[in-house]
Amino acid sequence: MSGFRFPVRVYIEDTDAGGIVYYVNYLKYMERARSEWLRARGITQHELFESGVQLVVHRLECRYLSSARLDDALEVSADVLTAGRVRLQFEQRVTRLGEPLCEARVDIACIDARRHRPIPWPAPLAELLHPTSAQSQA
Numbered sequence: 730m731s732g733f734r735f736p737v738r739v740y741i742e743d744t745d746a747g748g749i750v751y752y753v754n755y756l757k758y759m760e761r762a763r764s765e766w767l768r769a770r771g772i773t774q775h776e777l778f779e780s781g782v783q784l785v786v787h788r789l790e791c792r793y794l795s796s797a798r799l800d801d802a803l804e805v806s807a808d809v810l811t812a813g814r815v816r817l818q819f820e821q822r823v824t825r826l827g828e829p830l831c832e833a834r835v836d837i838a839c840i841d842a843r844r845h846r847p848i849p850w851p852a853p854l855a856e857l858l859h860p861t862s863a864q865s866q867a
Contacts, residue, residue, distance in 0.1 A: 732808040733769065735762040737823075739801045750797040755831040756789070759821045762805040763837070770857050781842050782851050787816060788836040795830045797823070803830070812858040815839050815847040 735758075743754045764774055777784065797803055803825050810818045816838050823831040841848045850858060 732806055733762065733766040735765050735805045735807070737761070737803045737805055739797050739799055739803065741799060744799050748799040750801075752793060755793070755797075755823050756791070756833075758803065758805045758823055759807070759819075759833060759835065762807040762821065763819060763835070766807040767854075772853055772857075777851065777854075778842055780851060782848070783840050783842040784837050785840055786835060787838040789833060790835075791831065791833040793831050795825075795828065797825055797830050801825050809858070810834070814849050817858065 737758050739750055743750050745751050767773065767777075774784065803823055806820075806822045806824075808820045810820050812818075816836055819833075819835045819837065821833045821835055822829055839848055839850050839854075840846060849855065
């Protein structure tokens, strides 16, 4: 699947006293990029939740390479590596002018929002993730 890029600016609230981005904020940037990845495909987290579906982080593997600083213009990627029946793996990077600052693999699971149990992707999302299987069933 094609890659998705999302621009982020580093604000004072993202940094520590030394003007360096606090480590957990890279994960927040990645969450925003995944949400915008969905939105660019016509699906919102709110709509999913209203229909009883929740997307949750199942597993996260992260590597910090360099620091971002106050006022830096960053780019956050969200590239789908694999898509199963209930799980999706993203490869994500936060970069500054092409320089990698943080890299992660993030596994997202689709769950029933009430029972907190895995469920298959809802139809609109399944069609995006598995276009050939949706076409073969038509």
